[in-house]
Amino acid sequence: MECAINGSPYQFTLSPATPLSELLRSHGLLSVKQGCCVGECGACTVLVDGVAVDSCLYLAAWIDGKQIRTLEGEAVGGKLSRVQEAFTQSGAVQCGFCTPGLVMATTALLAKPHVKPFTVQEIRRGLAGNLCRCTGYQMIVETVQACEEEQ
Ligand code: FES
Numbered sequence: 383m384e385c386a387i388n389g390s391p392y393q394f395t396l397s398p399a400t401p402l403s404e405l406l407r408s409h410g411l412l413s414v415k416q417g418c419c420v421g422e423c424g425a426c427t428v429l430v431d432g433v434a435v436d437s438c439l440y441l442a443a444w445i446d447g448k449q450i451r452t453l454e455g456e457a458v459g460g461k462l463s464r465v466q467e468a469f470t471q472s473g474a475v476q477c478g479f480c481t482p483g484l485v486m487a488t489t490a491l492l493a494k495p496h497v498k499p500f501t502v503q504e505i506r507r508g509l510a511g512n513l514c515r516c517t518g519y520q521m522i523v524e525t526v527q528a529c530e531e532e533q
Pocket residue numbers: 415416417418419420421422423424425426427436437438439
């Protein structure tokens with residue numbers, strides 16, 4: 383099986399039941415958090431061909447021929463992505479456990495064709511699969527709005 387992870391080619395031989403989160407973490411991509419492991423919290427969110435998925439529920443066998451993006455690949459040449467930068471500048475990061483998943487989900491949300499600007503309800507709905515126990519979500523919504531203003 384072949385795929386690209388954060389722009390680099392990989393070849394794997396793996397058990398058909400291996401979750402993508404496990405495969406990524408076993409290759410050092412530790413931004414992919416193991417939270418609930420049942421598709422409830424979004425802490426394991428990565429992009430598969432640009433679509434945000436819960437990698438704990440996504441079988442690694444399904445990534446053949448696909449492009450995978452994790453938080454580690456978002457900073458290019460040591461420069462944070464616009465979304466990463468926005469999260470670091472706002473109060474949207476507290477303990478940080480949810481942050482990698484939220485950054486990836488926000489990146490996918492902003493890339494979707496949409497009528498600008500998103501309403502608060504659209505942002506909340508767009509990130510509904512990503513739970514945060516610290517921030518109360520308002521600062522996360524404001525972070526997404528700030529990203530949109532910069533676009
Ligand atoms: S760890 Fe995947 S959704 Fe919670």
